[in-house]
Amino acid sequence: MSARFTDWVSTADAVRATSGKLAKLAALGAYLPSLDEADLEIAARLFAGVPFPRTDERVLAVGWRALLDSVIGLTGATAEDVSAAYQTHADLGDATADLALRSGRAAADPPLHLSDVHDAFEKIAATRGVAPKRLLLDALLVRATPGELRYLIKVMSGEPRIGVREGLLEDAIARAFGRDREAVGRAHMLGGDIGVTAVQAKRDTLDEARFVHFAPIGMMLATPVLELEEVERRFTAPYVVDDKYDGVRTQVHKDGDRVELYSRTFDRVTDRFPELLAPLRAISGTFVLDAEVLGLDPGGRAIPFTEFQHRLGRKAVGEDLLRTLPASLVIFDILERDGVPLLDAPLSARLAVLATLSLQPPLRFARSKEIGATGEALIAALDAEFAAARERGNEGLMVKDPRSPYRPGRRGMEWLKVKRALRTLDVVVTAVEWGHGKRRHVLSDYTFAVRDAEAYRNVGKAYSGLTDKEISEMTEHFKARTVKDFGRSRLVVPDTVIEVAFDQVQPSGRHASGFALRFPRIVRLRPDKPVSEIDTLDTVRSLSLPGVRPDTDLG
Numbered sequence: 001m002s003a004r005f006t007d008w009v010s011t012a013d014a015v016r017a018t019s020g021k022l023a024k025l026a027a028l029g030a031y032l033p034s035l036d037e038a039d040l041e042i043a044a045r046l047f048a049g050v051p052f053p054r055t056d057e058r059v060l061a062v063g064w065r066a067l068l069d070s071v072i073g074l075t076g077a078t079a080e081d082v083s084a085a086y087q088t089h090a091d092l093g094d095a096t097a098d099l100a101l102r103s104g105r106a107a108a109d110p111p112l113h114l115s116d117v118h119d120a121f122e123k124i125a126a127t128r129g130v131a132p133k134r135l136l137l138d139a140l141l142v143r144a145t146p147g148e149l150r151y152l153i154k155v156m157s158g159e160p161r162i163g164v165r166e167g168l169l170e171d172a173i174a175r176a177f178g179r180d181r182e183a184v185g186r187a188h189m190l191g192g193d194i195g196v197t198a199v200q201a202k203r204d205t206l207d208e209a210r211f212v213h214f215a216p217i218g219m220m221l222a223t224p225v226l227e228l229e230e231v232e233r234r235f236t237a238p239y240v241v242d243d244k245y246d247g248v249r250t251q252v253h254k255d256g257d258r259v260e261l262y263s264r265t266f267d268r269v270t271d272r273f274p275e276l277l278a279p280l281r282a283i284s285g286t287f288v289l290d291a292e293v294l295g296l297d298p299g300g301r302a303i304p305f306t307e308f309q310h311r312l313g314r315k316a317v318g319e320d321l322l323r324t325l326p327a328s329l330v331i332f333d334i335l336e337r338d339g340v341p342l343l344d345a346p347l348s349a350r351l352a353v354l355a356t357l358s359l360q361p362p363l364r365f366a367r368s369k370e371i372g373a374t375g376e377a378l379i380a381a382l383d384a385e386f387a388a389a390r391e392r393g394n395e396g397l398m399v400k401d402p403r404s405p406y407r408p409g410r411r412g413m414e415w416l417k418v419k420r421a422l423r424t425l426d427v428v429v430t431a432v433e434w435g436h437g438k439r440r441h442v443l444s445d446y447t448f449a450v451r452d453a454e455a456y457r458n459v460g461k462a463y464s465g466l467t468d469k470e471i472s473e474m475t476e477h478f479k480a481r482t483v484k485d486f487g488r489s490r491l492v493v494p495d496t497v498i499e500v501a502f503d504q505v506q507p508s509g510r511h512a513s514g515f516a517l518r519f520p521r522i523v524r525l526r527p528d529k530p531v532s533e534i535d536t537l538d539t540v541r542s543l544s545l546p547g548v549r550p551d552t553d554l555g
């Protein structure tokens with residue numbers, strides 16, 4: 001006989017009632033070992049706040065409307081009562097428990113057992129249609145006490161505040177059955193179902209946990225680094241240096257003919273990128289890849305994320321979008337290959353396995369190289385790589401330790417994301433241009449200059465960073481400050497000061513100043529600053545890196 005749900009509820013209440021970790025662990029520790037395997041599996045999942053594990057694609061698909069209607073029917077509350085209770089608790093489960101208590105209703109017989117809850121969830125998930133689902137929902141809820149309603153509604157409405165974090169639950173399972181904490185975490189990470197992990201802990205078979213395809217695992221995260229000098233302080237050479245692509249993180253699983261793509265929140269996003277599936281299926285064997293989805297232009301340069309984003313909101317992708325904004329997959333790591341988990345293998349070994357995959361477009365490997373330099377040579381090498389990555393339309397660099405394992409869901413010092421400190425200059429606008437696309441009716445592109453004794457010397461042109469409202473105000477402003485109108489562009493009185501950020505200063509034949517800012521963007525307007533105080537050509541010269549090749553195509 002399955003255990004009573006009410007005992008689970010008392011445990012959950014006890015866990016919620018205290019903020020102390022030890023007290024929470026004690027409550028769970030007293031309860032979990034009292035359960036048989038079938039109940040333990042259900043109970044652990046419920047503590048995690050989910051009806052089904054992440055390895056399971058089933059969803060309850062019970063809308064809030066249905067839940068609300070059922071609660072109203074059950075408690076006799078009016079819609080206003082529900083709304084007021086929700087205002088008070090900001091949680092549908094707590095609001096329902098409150099309403100149920102106040103209504104004084106008694107739970108119908110027979111009392112709920114853990115298996116009843118589990119069976120009801122399965123039936124609801126398997127049933128289509130609002131009305132049939134509602135019948136099953138009512139049949140479950142009518143048997144629930146106010147305390148039981150609280151948690152049933154929390155789980156069904158996707159409310160995460162059950163009070164037990166994943167790490168705490170793993171801890172509790174390890175203690176309850178006297179197992180190693182790391183072993184529990186690892187089994188859970190591999191298997192993706194805390195219910196199964198709990199049973200393995202009880203049976204002492206945690207080491208049997210295997211990598212499960214189509215159960216996405218946490219993605220390894222990176223620590224930001226602002227100065228190139230910082231890299232060497234984090235770990236020693238050699239360094240794996242990748243381009244940092246600005247797209248969406250995606251984990252790809254393949255087994256047999258089945259291919260699935262998962263987002264960093266573990267959502268299945270396979271259908272959003274249909275053009276990637278055939279090329280992925282064409283790679284033989286099984287695998288799990290870590291990659292970034294983004295748009296590349298025909299020359300292989302990344303298109304700005306803001307543009308590619310138009311595809312992301314759509315669940316179904318039409319022919320139009322497939323043509324105008326095709327997706328590419330840039331792969332930078334491999335976590336499993338042909339049944340062999342690679343999480344514990346060093347990055348260098350994983351990359352060697354990755355390199356054996358044969359990819360066809362639009363799949364490609366991330367640009368990656370190993371740099372063994374130290375000291376100034378390292379800084380120079382990273383600096384050149386950074387500039388080259390930016391040139392390819394990418395955000396910057398990822399610097400990784402080739403000796404490091406893949407640590408799911410962890411942000412450590414073994415992966416560094418290099419975002420260089422923003423350098424900024426105060427400059428004056430000398431000319432403006434009408435924009436493109438939705439900005440074609442506003443003066444949105446500004447050419448700007450620094451001071452050189454009594455003259456102004458242009459050093460760049462920027463067209464982003466201001467809000468639409470600011471741009472439209474600035475359009476009126478510059479219309480009134482126009483000295484000469486060339487149609488597309490206008491010379492303006494040089495007295496509007498702005499602050500621009502940029503990656504680098506480069507020698508350039510394009511401007512009379514002899515320099516151009518690389519990737520300039522407008523940080524803000526500086527009406528507070530007189531033009532006599534803007535930055536000078538000397539400053540620009542001092543910021544320019546010696547030995548950087550002239551570039552004619554920038555700013």
Ligand code: AMP
Nearest residue numbers: 221222242243244245249292332366398
């Ligand atoms: P963060 O998520 O803020 O820790 O920054 C790292 C993110 O950069 C990852 O989540 C990926 O989405 C993205 N990324 C782009 N290129 C790479 C790469 N070559 N290696 C790892 N992550 C990358």
